[in-house]
Amino acid sequence: MTAAPVPRLPGPLLAARNILTFLLRVPTSAFGLVVLTILIVTAGFAPWIATHDPYVQDLNNVLQAPGNGHLFGTDELGRDIFSRLVWGARITLTIIFLVSIVVGPIGLIVGTTSGYLGGRFDTVMMRITDIFLSFPSLILSLAFVAALGPSLNNAIIAIGLTAWPPIARLARAETMTFRKADYIAAARLQGASPLRIIVKSIMPMCLPSVLIRLTLNMATVILTAAGLGFLGLGAQPPLPEWGAMIATGRRYMIDSWWLVTFPGLAILCVSLAFNLLGDGLRDALDPKQMNRR
Amino acid sequence: MSINHLRLRSALGQAGTIAVTLLGLLMLTFIIGRMMPADPVRAIVGEEASPEIYQQVYLQLGLDRPVWEQFLRYLGDVLTGDFGTSIRTGKPVIEDILHVMPATMELATFAILIGAGLGIPLGVTAAVNKDRWPDHLVRVFSLFGHSMPIFWTGMIALIVFYAGLGWVGGSGRMSQFYIGMVPDRTGFLLIDSLISGQFDVFASAINHLILPASLLGYSSSAYITRMTRSFMLDQLGQEYMTTARVKGLSRGQTIWRHAFGNIRVQLVTIVALAYGSLLEGAVLIETVFAWPGFGQYLTSNLIIGDMNAVMTCVLIVGVIFIALNLLSDLLYRLFDPRTK
Amino acid sequence: MEKPILEVQNLCIRYNGAPVDAVRGVSFTLGRERLGIVGESGSGKSTVGRALLRLLPGARVTADRMQFEDLDLLGLSERQMLKVRGRRMSMILQDPKFSLNPIQRVGHQVAETFLRHFSVSKAEAKTKTLEMLAAVKIRDPERVHDLYPHEISGGMGQRVMIAMMLLADPDLVIADEPTSALDVTVRLQVLTILDGLVRDRGIGLIMISHDLNLVRNFCDRVLIMYAGRVVETLDARSMDQAQHPYTRGLLAAQPRIGGPRQPLAVLDRRPEWKEEPAQ
Numbered sequence: 001m002t003a004a005p006v007p008r009l010p011g012p013l014l015a016a017r018n019i020l021t022f023l024l025r026v027p028t029s030a031f032g033l034v035v036l037t038i039l040i041v042t043a044g045f046a047p048w049i050a051t052h053d054p055y056v057q058d059l060n061n062v063l064q065a066p067g068n069g070h071l072f073g074t075d076e077l078g079r080d081i082f083s084r085l086v087w088g089a090r091i092t093l094t095i096i097f098l099v100s101i102v103v104g105p106i107g108l109i110v111g112t113t114s115g116y117l118g119g120r121f122d123t124v125m126m127r128i129t130d131i132f133l134s135f136p137s138l139i140l141s142l143a144f145v146a147a148l149g150p151s152l153n154n155a156i157i158a159i160g161l162t163a164w165p166p167i168a169r170l171a172r173a174e175t176m177t178f179r180k181a182d183y184i185a186a187a188r189l190q191g192a193s194p195l196r197i198i199v200k201s202i203m204p205m206c207l208p209s210v211l212i213r214l215t216l217n218m219a220t221v222i223l224t225a226a227g228l229g230f231l232g233l234g235a236q237p238p239l240p241e242w243g244a245m246i247a248t249g250r251r252y253m254i255d256s257w258w259l260v261t262f263p264g265l266a267i268l269c270v271s272l273a274f275n276l277l278g279d280g281l282r283d284a285l286d287p288k289q290m291n292r293r
Numbered sequence: 294m295s296i297n298h299l300r301l302r303s304a305l306g307q308a309g310t311i312a313v314t315l316l317g318l319l320m321l322t323f324i325i326g327r328m329m330p331a332d333p334v335r336a337i338v339g340e341e342a343s344p345e346i347y348q349q350v351y352l353q354l355g356l357d358r359p360v361w362e363q364f365l366r367y368l369g370d371v372l373t374g375d376f377g378t379s380i381r382t383g384k385p386v387i388e389d390i391l392h393v394m395p396a397t398m399e400l401a402t403f404a405i406l407i408g409a410g411l412g413i414p415l416g417v418t419a420a421v422n423k424d425r426w427p428d429h430l431v432r433v434f435s436l437f438g439h440s441m442p443i444f445w446t447g448m449i450a451l452i453v454f455y456a457g458l459g460w461v462g463g464s465g466r467m468s469q470f471y472i473g474m475v476p477d478r479t480g481f482l483l484i485d486s487l488i489s490g491q492f493d494v495f496a497s498a499i500n501h502l503i504l505p506a507s508l509l510g511y512s513s514s515a516y517i518t519r520m521t522r523s524f525m526l527d528q529l530g531q532e533y534m535t536t537a538r539v540k541g542l543s544r545g546q547t548i549w550r551h552a553f554g555n556i557r558v559q560l561v562t563i564v565a566l567a568y569g570s571l572l573e574g575a576v577l578i579e580t581v582f583a584w585p586g587f588g589q590y591l592t593s594n595l596i597i598g599d600m601n602a603v604m605t606c607v608l609i610v611g612v613i614f615i616a617l618n619l620l621s622d623l624l625y626r627l628f629d630p631r632t633k
Numbered sequence: 634m635e636k637p638i639l640e641v642q643n644l645c646i647r648y649n650g651a652p653v654d655a656v657r658g659v660s661f662t663l664g665r666e667r668l669g670i671v672g673e674s675g676s677g678k679s680t681v682g683r684a685l686l687r688l689l690p691g692a693r694v695t696a697d698r699m700q701f702e703d704l705d706l707l708g709l710s711e712r713q714m715l716k717v718r719g720r721r722m723s724m725i726l727q728d729p730k731f732s733l734n735p736i737q738r739v740g741h742q743v744a745e746t747f748l749r750h751f752s753v754s755k756a757e758a759k760t761k762t763l764e765m766l767a768a769v770k771i772r773d774p775e776r777v778h779d780l781y782p783h784e785i786s787g788g789m790g791q792r793v794m795i796a797m798m799l800l801a802d803p804d805l806v807i808a809d810e811p812t813s814a815l816d817v818t819v820r821l822q823v824l825t826i827l828d829g830l831v832r833d834r835g836i837g838l839i840m841i842s843h844d845l846n847l848v849r850n851f852c853d854r855v856l857i858m859y860a861g862r863v864v865e866t867l868d869a870r871s872m873d874q875a876q877h878p879y880t881r882g883l884l885a886a887q888p889r890i891g892g893p894r895q896p897l898a899v900l901d902r903r904p905e906w907k908e909e910p911a912q
Contacts, residue, residue: 028433131317131560134614135607136573139591143607146595147328222441228575230444231592250581254450254456264445270442279436280499532731538688539726540746540797541719543711555736630736630781 039112111171395480407510416521729790740778
């Protein structure tokens with residue numbers, strides 16, 4: 001018997017549509033979806049949405065209050081804050097994307113292999129995740145960035161290094177429930193190697209819950225990235241990263257409130273959006289909840 | 294006999310696990326320290342030192358030895374309580390940290406009181422009114438606290454409540470005017486000012502503490518609320534709740550005496566863990582409020598690359614976390630009759 | 634016949650969001666006797682018990698009459714119900730593993746009933762509790778008083794439950810499957826204790842069960858419920874003269890020692906029984 005490719009594309013697509021309808025029916029998660037759509041559109045069309053060049057300084061026009069052709073005012077170097085926020089959306093999206101690319105596979109590989117193989121390997125891997133989990137993520141990221149040197153890329157690496165253990169834990173727990181399943185035993189009897197079983201049979205099963213968990217973690221990732229930027233350990237000036245914008249605006253905050261207010265609102269909106277979306281996803285995918293509605 | 298034996302074995306096993314975790318922690322901080330771009334020798338001898346002196350210090354620090362030997366040396370130092378000297382202050386790192394810790398603990402303790410005081414009632418309310426408007430309201434309120442960048446909220450709060458309304462004190466632990474007036478006995482300003490009978494300093498300290506503590510508390514209440522809600526929901530669905538109602542207890546009495554009574558132990562463990570996570574928020578909030586605590590010590594050393602100080606700070610946070618985990622585990626065993 | 638304790642006429646219960654009534658047009662009266670309600674799971678028998686105590690927050694309960702002694706149960710406010718529950722009417726739940734609070738001492742839980750309804754000191758409540766524990770044949774009440782539910786056996790747990798529910802001397806006790814969670818060996822023991830107390834104190838008992846044999850041995854009268862409706866009311870002694878095909882089916886499905894060694898009859902369930910008028 002050969003594993004014939006089953007046409008199952010419609011299944012996931014249908015499920016995705018159902019989940020989407022569910023999320024849009026609940027106002028809170030609908031808000032999350034809308035904000036994230038705005039974020040993606042803004043990042044994608046930044047050159048067309050921004051009213052000014054985010055890097056061009058205008059020293060005759062510094063610390064302008066909102067209005068007068070500058071929707072959110074100007075900063076201490078006369079740059080348009082709205083345009084910087086719009087370009088900053090690209091940085092935020094980059095962080096989200098790169099962290100997911102680092103964290104997802106590491107967590108998935110560590111979790112599934114240690115869950116499937118068990119024994120010594122599992123014990124050692126779980127000890128290692130324990131060690132990583134015994135720090136608050138910001139503190140560990142701080143330490144990594146300090147070691148690697150402050151920059152946006154290093155901040156992303158540091159966040160990636162600290163964000164994988166919960167994913168690994170989750171993937172391991174999922175794997176443990178599949179490991180004993182009959183179809184895995186069948187694959188083993190056919191002589192499939194552990195590698196093949198993990199990649200072909202276990203990883204696809206773990207993928208949905210890992211993706212949900214990644215969404216839920218994104219709020220934390222964004223806050224950590226902003227925090228690093230704020231401490232001067234993330235994106236460096238003149239990059240329009242939101243946390244770094246707040247850090248430079250801090251000196252002027254008492255007289256020019258708009259320097260810190262708008263970037264902060266942007267961070268708050270995006271992280272709230274991820275939290276609300278994650279919350280909604282959890283409800284949408286919890287069968288117990290579905291039946292009750 | 295055999296039960297005692299088993300208990301001893303599990304205790305030994307747990308001690309082993311902790312030892313391994315601690316060793317891993319040390320390895321991690323050692324690796325981070327080694328990766329640091331700052332040259333530890335240059336940091337000690339200064340820019341103008343001659344190559345001979347540089348070489349001498351280089352050998353003194355054992356940097357010519359293999360990595361594992363350096364690690365063993367680090368391990369030995371740490372075990373004997375030697376965490377190295379801070380380059381910035383020139384004092385032993387551990388002394389510095391002990392000096393700044395009370396400020397952070399004062400802040401964190403107030404924050405956790407506010408966080409638990411807010412989160413527990415909200416969580417109970419949400420659970421009791423599951424899927425009705427109070428539940429939704431609590432959910433949004435706590436997710437909001439969980440989503441805000443605390444350094445930003447801190448600034449906005451300073452703009453509004455300090456600069457705008459003048460309700461609270463601004464940065465620091467007390468007004469500039471009082472600095473140095475209270476003898477440093479315990480390091481806890483609230484206690485020191487009371488001991489020396491300087492009540493105006495005490496008032497000023499409270500005035501400065503209230504804003505950062507409230508913000509930290511609010512952000513930690515999100516976690517406490519969510520856990521309280523889910524613990525309560527577990528209990529509310531139990532059959533013994535019906536028993537209590539059959540006995541003639543009102544709904545409120547069953548909720549507080551039975552359901553809430555049964556989650557108290559779990560709540561204590563959750564609050565202990567939340568206390569640890571406050572350290573994370575403290576790093577940011579202390580920077581905003583110029584709070585002379587652990588968080589500020591860590592960040593200011595990070596920026597100048599003071600290796601010993603950073604490694605020790607990270608190590609201490611890890612140890613605090615492990616200790617709190619252990620403590621919550623212990624509390625659970627002590628106070629839940631089912632684990633006996 | 635003496636004045637009945639409980640009169641129920643045309644009781645209907647519908648859970649919120651459900652398309653049909655869970656209980657439809659149930660009527661019965663209860664004197665100082667032991668009434669059994671028998672039916673399979675989902676027949677609405679437990680729902681009736683909870684409706685009498687007004688412990689169905691997610692359901693709409695209607696009846697032409699629901700008179701408990703001098704009280705109209707449907708007309709009482711929640712505040713007044715608090716004085717009825719535990720004091721005048723109580724209920725023994727199915728499984729002591731779940732129905733006792735796992736982290737409170739047994740004695741404390743039993744005494745709570747008494748302290749709730751009588752203004753007495755803790756010491757008096759304790760004396761009363763110990764007496765009651767002894768009355769349910771717990772040999773060492775002082776010791777059991779200070780134990781936690783997980784430290785006692787199921788049979789003892791159910792005796793504690795009985796003590797708790799009879800402590801305030803109610804007039805009516807509803808026993809909802811009181812022995813189904815217990816080992817077969819202790820079932821009889823627990824039932825005998827309950828039966829003795831109910832008889833001695835002249836308490837009305839409603840025993841809800843799926844076990845026809847048990848009910849027929851411990852009750853005076855039996856209601857047979859099917860799909861939310863009472864299909865037949867019988868004297869426990871004249872059970873064999875049942876008219877309704879459903880009851881006969883239930884009886885036929887009982888194995889008997891010494892009976893014929895053929896496969897047992899399969900229970901017949903016909904849709905028209907759902908619609909047939911009760912009685």
